[in-house]
Amino acid sequence: MIKLESDVLVIGAGGAGMYAAIAAARDGCRVHLIDRSLIGRGGATVMAQMTVAVALGEQCPDHWQHHLADTLQAGRGLCDPALAQLLCENAPARIREMDAWKVGWARENGHLKQVHAPGHDRARCVYVDFLNTGPAVSRTLRTQLNRIDGIRRIGDVLITDIVVHDGEAVGAVGLHLVSGETVALEAKSVVIATGGLTRLYRRNSGSLNMGGDGYALALRAGAELIDMEFVQFFPIGHLAPRMIGMDPIMWDPFRYKLGGRLLNAEGEEFADRYGQAESGNYVLTRDVATYAIFKEVEAGRGSPAGGAYLSFAHVPEAELRSAFGPVIDRLARNGIDLTKMPVEVAPIAHYHMGGVRVNAAMETRVPNLFAAGEAVGGANGANRLSGNAISEAFVFGEHAGAAAAARAKARGASGWNAKTATAGLDFLNSRSNAAAAPNTAALLVELQALMADNAGPFRTEAKLSEALLRLEQMQRELGALPGGGDAHYNMVRLDWLDLRNMLLVAQTVVLAALERRESRGAHQREDYPGLAPEWESNQVLSWRERKLVLSRAPLRSDAQAAI
């Protein structure tokens, strides 16, 4: 067993985790930044493509209150106002700080360039050119990590449980994937920055590290989850023809810059049937666009692979080249000539609005346990605006890191003793009966199919109930103790531990979706169409006596949320 000790433990090294580590270290704390993958390369941040929403007013007048108004409207009445405000009000400082760190935001006429994205009332999104925002942001934060003393970066460690003593977080336990050794991490405060849950779905834009670990860690530690029913589907994920070495959500930046026509099999633009005419522009919010594409396919007007066409054929080649030069060559290597052919696109699981419930200091109800980034629920309500996720990762990361540092400094000792981590370590050292071990690879595939087919953007009571039943069975099939032997980088063991979390988190999504008998934002119930005013409330999940407990929570007012 490896035992380490720090002031602040940050779990997850995406945009939120790296920013949290930087903030805690510049406040003088000793920080451990842990990731199950490589530092700064394992989650969604490094994959992000383009837009970062921020009211800078560089190219047209803007104010964070306008950004907030758009965020609240997109959230369909469910945003936590204090978290949404924190995000919009502090985004400018973080984006300018990243600029000072030379991230390379695109510029025009001496100003940071800001483009329009759906749901924003003006050009508000900065970016780094040629689909390079995520890599540039991650590289910049990794460079800052190197420059600040006091941050120890440890990759390849999968955190499996938060350690709680006397009701307070005192550290975490995990597995060093390379050696197979258990790890115990003592800390005075802990930040969960583990990103989202899109790996639960068959078609998703994320990485293997996004199975919702942080939600499961928080639940088992005693924290609450909020808004778990709201999984965002990105409407124009690449579907066909086959494309290698490029991201399935790469068409988003194309649409920001060039518009592009979304067409059905009959060559018609169809958005106006669903409430908003696009006419070559890019104005549909993600929930409406997802709905429109699904409905066209259902009506028999889908593309051959089961989505919609996206066409740039009306855009002159010179314009395509000037907007996306090197990317056009990469597309050509995939046999895609946008001047002559459309591509097929369809909704793809992309982001999670729900997550760990925190107050405006990013602290959960478990003292000393904080959360940041996509792991946090509430700021975006029922639907997130394009570009808000990267700003959220920076702002919440910085805020959580600073709050965790203040807490660590205020505490004399962590409260850890020789026995506090015993349960978590014993669990990790235990082995199931190999003969009865389930086929974890098959269970993972089945789970993703079940969630896509029964708990995707369009839901019914029958499908959700069927999913819940099967998820409970799968949990029993998985068993209570980890499978796999002691070999280094044991994939059976890793799959088992992933499934333990994914099955729990999938149940939180399905339970909350089953209970919400209305359609709002990313949650569309075919058996309950339309908004129901009595559902203008959040849902909260907790874990009591090894059971999920779902309850309604009235919307937080600004004052409550700020507590």
Ligand SMILES: Cc1cc2nc3c(=O)[nH]c(=O)nc-3n(C[C@H](O)[C@H](O)[C@H](O)COP(=O)(O)OP(=O)(O)OC[C@H]3O[C@@H](n4cnc5c(N)ncnc54)[C@H](O)[C@@H]3O)c2cc1C
């Ligand atoms: C393809 C793609 C494109 C996107 N484009 C945009 C965009 O243009 N604009 C925008 O605003 N948003 C975009 N998003 C969303 C945005 O990138 C994410 O919401 C944001 O980066 C999340 O940051 P994060 O730090 O919270 O999580 P992540 O960056 O996902 O980092 C989480 C980290 O936690 C680690 N981790 C997870 N579980 C554990 C565990 N148990 N133990 C240890 N480590 C763990 C992971 O390995 C990972 O490194 C995009 C997302 C994707 C997938």
